[in-house]
Amino acid sequence: MNGAESLVRTLVQGGVEVCFANPGTSEMHFVAALDRVEGMRCVLGLFEGVVSGAADGYFRMTGRPAATLLHLGPGLANALANLHNAKKANSGIVNIIGQHATYHIDYNAPLTSDIEALARPMSAFVRTSPDAESVARDGAAAIAVARQGQIASLILPADTAWNQADGIAEVEPAEAGASYAPRAVEEAARVLRGGEPALLLMTGSALSAHGLELAARIAGKTGCQVMGQTYNPLMARGRGRFAIDRIPYVIDQALPILQQFRHIILVEASDPVAFFAYPNKPSLLKPNGCQVHRLTAHGERSVAALEALAGVLGAKPHDAQPQPQMALTPPSGALTPAAIAMAIALAIPDNGIVVDESITTGRGFFPPTAAAAPHDWLQNMGGSIGFSPPVATGAAVACPDRKVICLVGDGSAMYTLQSLWTQARERLDVTTVVFANRNYQILRGEFAGVEAGAPGQRALDMLSIDRPTLDWVSLAKGMGVEGRAVHSAEQLCAALTAAVAEPGPRLIEVVM
Amino acid sequence: MNGAESLVRTLVQGGVEVCFANPGTSEMHFVAALDRVEGMRCVLGLFEGVVSGAADGYFRMTGRPAATLLHLGPGLANALANLHNAKKANSGIVNIIGQHATYHIDYNAPLTSDIEALARPMSAFVRTSPDAESVARDGAAAIAVARQGQIASLILPADTAWNQADGIAEVEPAEAGASYAPRAVEEAARVLRGGEPALLLMTGSALSAHGLELAARIAGKTGCQVMGQTYNPLMARGRGRFAIDRIPYVIDQALPILQQFRHIILVEASDPVAFFAYPNKPSLLKPNGCQVHRLTAHGERSVAALEALAGVLGAKPHDAQPQPQMALTPPSGALTPAAIAMAIALAIPDNGIVVDESITTGRGFFPPTAAAAPHDWLQNMGGSIGFSPPVATGAAVACPDRKVICLVGDGSAMYTLQSLWTQARERLDVTTVVFANRNYQILRGEFAGVEAGAPGQRALDMLSIDRPTLDWVSLAKGMGVEGRAVHSAEQLCAALTAAVAEPGPRLIEVVM
Known part of the structure; x- marks a missing residue:
């Protein structure tokens, strides 16, 4: 098999089963391999911003990375804005970016550009495969990174796609990271027991239905408030779920809300910061003297940490307060x-x-x-x-x-x-x-x-x-x-x- | 005046009279300054690829740079593909890219990214203004670069736009560069007089009507052939103008054409190279043993060089051969x-x-x-x-x-x-x-x-x-x-x- 086929097979074996694509000449061997390899669904987008954004949405819903297939530097450039959004959402993506054949790059043909430099600002992993034998291994390394919720950009010179390769490569299993820090749970419990006004500020995996249910118990037991970030990758919502507010986008609305807290406990969230700076307004939104504590960071198991926290606090299902819900009545008249x-x-x-x-x-x-x-x-x-x-x-x-x-x-x-x-x-x-x-x-x-x-x-x-x-x-x-x-x-x-x-x-x- | 106004005034005074724009929050003071400053036409595009491509077209037709107005890293990212095309066309552009206020950047708000790193692959000049007093001077420096047919990217933190500035800055006149190298003219004349099969390969400013007319005289006098690159930024064409072919895109068509030459004289053009590499085909298209000579490079005055060459060779207007022209008859039937x-x-x-x-x-x-x-x-x-x-x-x-x-x-x-x-x-x-x-x-x-x-x-x-x-x-x-x-x-x-x-x-x- 050639390098391109070794990559497609490595992707499929590594659980990357969808490729959002807008290919060009340098990616034709990857495209050709689709005919020979089962298990890869290739979805065409007519602009690369569609391709990268779709990969973001796919990861958010499955927790598994999709691949993108992009045509040299400009194809990557068109994908960058939605890669930026995906990076901030911790959505893992494997970008496969075509490049000129290794021996052709120095001739400065029209499509030549510094692809690695373009990829770096949005990528946790950037690598150009030097030869066909390296492609599968490099692809497996990219998958490993993307599984962790990061952007991996693999650049594939055309000759590494069409030359003979050895075969596929296995993706190394991730090191078992710390699920959460027990000391952070103790610290959060201490704060919440202390009785000073406290906010549990959550995002990421904490915003699953179960994470929210645990937060509801903790809030009911301790009197803390629970909010989401202004923006969140995915939040479970609707009837029967703990409905939380988010920190308002408008600074003048956010400040009085945050003003009431002496403690903010971050569950994957960031210390609240204004979306933009404005003259004579603060960038950091927490009040003076407010202490910030971190329960979990991205990559840790927030639901398990919340479970542990609820356990330490003795917060039970019945502690969750009943949710007031707005009555839904069909609207009429103007489109307000x-x-x-x-x-x-x-x-x-x-x-x-x-x-x-x-x-x-x-x-x-x-x-x-x-x-x-x-x-x-x-x-x-x-x-x-x-x-x-x-x-x-x-x-x-x-x-x-x-x-x-x-x-x-x-x-x-x-x-x-x-x-x-x-x-x-x-x-x-x-x-x-x-x-x-x-x-x-x-x-x-x-x-x-x-x-x-x-x-x-x-x-x-x-x-x-x-x-x-x-x-x-x-x-x-x-x-x-x-x-x-x-x-x-x-x-x-x-x-x-x-x-x-x-x-x-x-x-x-x-x-x- | 604030920094944004000092920039708009510097642009207008520096001959930058059109701004293709898709602004956001961090660019609002630039937008506000448009109401106070006469002489800047601001043209809105609903996507930044429109903005940067339009600036390319504007430069090609006027020889003067337009500005773009782009919203932080993602706005620039969306512009990059057409900035790539503009860079390869030697089209000068002044990119004005908004950025978070200087003191806000480190908080990693959602839109934060490494804007300088994104700009660098497509830009000859990248600078972030450190304060409002620097904005006009940095803008003038960007204009000077763009006038030379290069991409200049000026990054403007929001507080440098809204803080007080000193006033406008003058654009330093360009150093009088070499118009062309007389020795290159002598060398080209020697080659053309030698009588071996020679190709005058032209692009850039050589493809004006006058440049082509001079090339026609030289071809008529010496028997050399004249061609354009496969792609050219602008070529004067039509009735009464010297009609030249371009090197075909398809390698198998280009090779036999170039095979006939012992010399290629480059007039701003590049040594002919394949658009892509293909298995078992060459990247460089010139035949073995073909000597490549350069009459002018980009930035030199090709028409003056051709004028000098025609003069040395004694090529007169009447040496230009009459042009055979295809008869134009209204087509009918299928859309072939x-x-x-x-x-x-x-x-x-x-x-x-x-x-x-x-x-x-x-x-x-x-x-x-x-x-x-x-x-x-x-x-x-x-x-x-x-x-x-x-x-x-x-x-x-x-x-x-x-x-x-x-x-x-x-x-x-x-x-x-x-x-x-x-x-x-x-x-x-x-x-x-x-x-x-x-x-x-x-x-x-x-x-x-x-x-x-x-x-x-x-x-x-x-x-x-x-x-x-x-x-x-x-x-x-x-x-x-x-x-x-x-x-x-x-x-x-x-x-x-x-x-x-x-x-x-x-x-x-x-x-x-």
Whole structure:
């Protein structure tokens, strides 16, 4: 077998069974190997931002890395923004990046660039295979890194793909890392027993249904509060689950909430920090004198740590307080954020997946959707827009039996609208809801936030995307996805009901 | 004035009068300054690949850099692929990249990344302004670099934008570089007088109408041949101009052509090298024993060098041979590449601009279009697809009185289709012709070229984009551009005639 085939076989044997791809000439032997190797599903994206975002969504839903197949430096460059988001979400990905044949690189042909340098800012592992015999081993090393929730970038010169290789390589099992630090549990118990106002700030694996249930017991027993980060990779939500708030994005809303705490106990979370800096506002959001303690970091077993903490504290299931839940009633009339939130809460089906890049429109989505059917809620961890259509695509590939609802602002959706085509091609069960406010609405607030005064006409032109109006039904149709524009809450409810009732991709343009 | 305003004023005073932008929070003070400073046209793109490609097109048509405005690392990342193409075209660009406030960077907020590392592979100049007082001076330094046809990336932490600055900075005039090397002219003259088969291989500024006219005299006088590189940033073409061929992309076609030469004289061009390596084919295309001489490099004055060479050789205007030209007759029937080429040749208006990313469909476009009305022909220098819609956008901003015809394959056009929206918003005079062969057609040839055998079904799935069919008329409509699908040569001619007759953006889908 050649190097490319040795890699494909190594990937499959290593549990990497999906490859999101946009290949070119230097990747043709990898593509050819797909015909000879069983077990690798290759999904084409018409732009690499779709490819990398889909791999992020796939990892979040399965905990297993997908591969991407990218065409030299520019193909990688196009993937970088969503790789940035994936890196911040601790989503493991194996990037396979084609390169010129080893002997061709120095001739500076048009596509030549410094691929390693491009890969490094977003990757925990960067390696260029020197020869065909090394490809399988390098691929196995990349898989090992990606399994840990990191980005691994393997660069494959064309001759290492087409020359003869020895065979496949085994992925070395991960060293059994510390599951959690018992001393951190003791410290957290001491703080919580102390009775001073305390916040359990959680993200990552702590936000599973079981992690949240344990946190509810601890909160009920000790009186601490529990919150999520502003953004989280995946949160179990809906009826019967412990509904927690997140730290607000807006600093002036976050500060008074955090002001009340003397202790913050971090469960995989970061010390709360402002998304951006603003003149005369703090970067760190905790109050003066607040002590920060860490229960677990990423990579540790947060659920086990919470279990241990609940045990030490004697927090039992009955300690969890009953959850007040908003009543869900079909909205009517204008498409206000509240009406939209209610319509979405009513539409989310049991075991649904919500990928949320609703930015401004969605700031009030949490209270009503806490009363929706049980679901998972995915958010953008890196702040690079164009996140949710690709991530929804990858989540749907990962979970063919679950409905995916992709919530996205029109400005964000334009970044990676090519995702719709992949959804149509693969008949993925994704309902995309585009909030067409025809603005980079968030920037209107930010403009004031950075004390830039009131925008004049030229500045406003950079914040508005209303001229011409984007017609999302036509854009969807152009890529083979059925779309529908809605102008009232009733129409939105009807469109969501119809979309959820049938499998396959749909788009709903919410004209605001 | 604050740092952002000092930069905008420095840019305008330094001749940078257009900014292609997709700003975010950290760039709001730059946006706000637009309201206070006259002379800067800010053009919004809904994806940064549009922004950087447009700046490339603007430089090619004006010889002056535009600015881009990009949102932190991910905004830059999205721009990189077309920055790669611009770098390879020696198109100067001033990238203004927002960054977190200096004191906020270390908190690792979601959008934090190593921006300098991302910028470096595509940039000749990378600098992060340390404070507001430095911004104008750093901006002036960036302009000086960009004027030389290089990419300059200036990173602007938010507090350097909003803090008080001293004022604007002057751009230092460029050192008067060598216009060309007289000894290189003597050497070229000696070779050409020697009478051995010689090729004048030209690109860059040599491909102006006057440069080509001088080359025609030299060829007529000495019997040398004149060719262009496979790809060139801009070539003056059409009736009354010296029509030259380019080195074919396909190695097996290039080798026999180059085989005949004992000397290659490079006028800004590179020693001919294969676009990709293939098993058992050479990377360097010149024959054994062929001597390569350099008349000029990029940055030297090639037209002056050709003038001097013609002078030394005594090559006069009457030495230029009359040009045989293909007769242009309206095509009919099927949309073959030849029929399409003829239709385009008939449609190109006087002083038109053709931006060519037609890949496979366009390989035969040169002979008929040599007989078209005089025009400029722009090509992709870096091989990263999604090039021509943004470059056409920037060329139209640069030259509002000239019709721009954008030729693009459907696979390429999907990368940066957001360009159509900017064309609609700015009412740019661009006719986009999409060749809808519903394949990455080039890869079918490349698959065989790298000796990967015959593709099976899974491999073919990675080369075809026909499921679902892209509907370009709907995609254009979705972004406010009138589109039309054509199924015959007659329909194509009619659509082109209509599009050329009226200003404003149009799209023609050529269904192949």
